[in-house]
Amino acid sequence: MTLTALKPASLKEAREAVLDTTGRISIAGAGTAADWGGRLGPVDAVLDTTGLSGVITHNPGDMTVSVHAGTPLRALQEQLAEHGQHLSFDAARVAAGATVGGLVATADAGPSALVHGTLRDLVIGTTTLLSDGAVVRSGGHVIKNVAGFDLSKLLHGSYGTLGVLVEVVLRLHPVPKAIGTVVVECGLADAARLAGEVLASQLEPTAVEWLSSGRLLVRLDSTEEALPARLDRLTRLLGDGASVASGSSEASGQSGAGADVWAEHAALTRGDGGAAVVRIGVKPSLLPGVLEALPASTVSAGLGTGVATVSVPGRAVAEAHAAVHAAGGTSVLRCRPADLGAPAWGPPPSALAVLKAVKQRFDPDGRFGPGRFDPWEIS
């Protein structure tokens, strides 16, 4: 059976493509998370969103931007940088060309989620196409808005099962004038203790992450005048082993002093080639214990957010789900070795019936993203 390739260049074309096709459809962005979540079931067509690209409106004075959902975030950031603005979002796969819509649909996030939240906190409006051709707009172009149900939230983490994100409106922030990172070479236990001290202080770190290469990274976003003094206080708090990171090679895809250590962070988050990559979230205080017990080859761990990404052998995936669940957390399989049969998700949430009811109302024929939430059987 051949797959129909759909590559609309406008909302109108997207709607026609969905209505003119029968059967099941996989929604695809740049493909940077193609096998995240449950294994995709049989589909008849692939709807590629990368033809829906570019900025629709950017009013720098309002610090909001609306974009077509297939826009690579990296390209958007470059455009925004000319105005000294950016989306405060730094997921590892942005550098690989991930689209705005894909990042929303997979609920991805990076280290600065500690302060700026995830995309559910930064998306202020969406236009979404449903499988029956309905086009729905929610939210708007203002950062403060409580009119109507916030449908954007449902699309966040929907993994292509509820609708096609067509347009996304984002809240922006000023690019920090100066960024600094303090590094401490240490193991997880020491890192967790130090992170606790930093988070209890008033130094306001933007990110606090531990890497399995044996490093704790603490980032400060600042004004230029204030950065040296703030870094100095942070370094003193972190003790003898602490130093300010300086490396910033072009290739890192990040800018500013200390970019290299963040490039390493992104690489570890993308994971270990052949292994299974599992994303987990628990209460921060429980994270070290959960991580210590896993046979992980790579780890990047948000010690303030409780969110970590680990590479484990395929056979350990089920065990990882169980351990995270036992700690009250959530887990999802990202990359998987081709022959891995392990489930993508841990036990279902208590509101599974609501998830099923939402899916039923949004996509009654189950056309979008079959299998993505297996083993929960809602898609």
Add this chain to the structure above:
Amino acid sequence: MTLDPVARAAIVAALGPDDVVDDPVQTRAYECDGLTGYRVRPEIVLIPRDAEGVARAVKACHRNGVPFVARGAGTGLSGGALPVADGVVISLARLKRVLEVDPVNRRAVVEPGVTNLEITAAVAAHGLYYAPDPSSQQVCTIGGNVAENSGGAHCLKYGFTTNHVYSMEVVLPDGELVTLGGDSAEQQGPDLRGVFLGSEGTLGITTKITVRLLRTPETVRTLLADFPSVAEAGEVVSDIVAAGIVPAAVEMMDTLAIEAAEEAVHAGYTVGVPAALVVELDGPIEQCDTEFAQVKAICDAHGCTRLHIAGSPEERAAIWRGRKAAFAAVGRISPDYFVQDGVVPRTRLAEVLGRIADMGDEAGLRVANVFHAGDGNLHPLVLYSAAAGETERAEELSGAIAELCVELGGSLSGEHGIGTDKACSMPKMYGEEDLAVMKRVRDAFDPEGICNPGKVLPTPRLCGERPGKYRPHPLEESGVIERL
């Protein structure tokens, strides 16, 4: 139509007589929220003692097909907690426990009847606080805040309720108890937590909330600055933003609002100036100092006529007392008033204020403005006298202002919600299809339509006619967005 006696007995039995109020005199106390123009006396008020009690109450309503409305402190300004005739009100007033304070993970678990300010009071000893700060924070409940996705002056930098809630325990409209959200921001599928937040009590009743706490900032700097015009003050806001500064708060008041606030609380504002700005910065000392100096320079560059910097916590509190009192204080300069809550993109502030002034002149009514200038959230106060027969005109003007905000690319409501008050204006902001899909969400949670019916989404019964044919969104007409 009255409540079927069998249903009534079943609902009363679900909790027992001690937790039931059905004396018509006493149930009157529940007939409205802060939007006092709308009143409906509920048939029964249930006051459960715990989450299980709420679940039993909801189950009994569900089994008997009786509509119910959750109620927190009743300070809502859009008629969200307005009872349904022949229906039940479920008050969360007895679910008032702070269940857990976890300073290590910077979070607290509270019941919905805990007030916004009580959360901060319970965690302050650990150097933590709960950031969203509605002006009503001394009385409004966290359950109401979750339902309304409430905001406050400091939401410009720190975000709204939705940005500060990890998870909620919720009694669904069929009485099932579930948890939405999780222990971290990492999600298991679509963000049901996020769609529940701000759903105005139409998707279920929260019985337990895990809120995110922030470390108190090292320092706070606050200034009050007077300007020769609203436009100049508006430019100061734009310049602060353009300088890459994210203030903790930027609030603006106009002459009338200042006059009212001064009369009420004598907070040291200058009576008679056209506009005053409250700007607050917080954070690590070095950063705060450099940015505060920049803000002062920007104020001076725009003809600031008086710059008062709070020199002590008391002086800072006084500045905020003036700002937060402005609402209620308007009662001192006018017998009656309506509060609006529309939002415009910040860059259109001057334009919208000019047009509001013109509209007020045309209607022969005064409009006082006190608002969150940083995020474009207006609170025009339409002053009128019911005794002089101005009510209808004031109501019209008030509605027209909200709709003007939509026309300028904004929203009907920034924080007070749609509720009963603005449900019929929703078609101004959203197309028929948008509203139909929102209805699908409502149906997914509440297929029987018994959970706070008649709120948020327009219904033919509520709004008279059926919503008309599809009309283009104002942003489409102006070419900002395209539909098809």
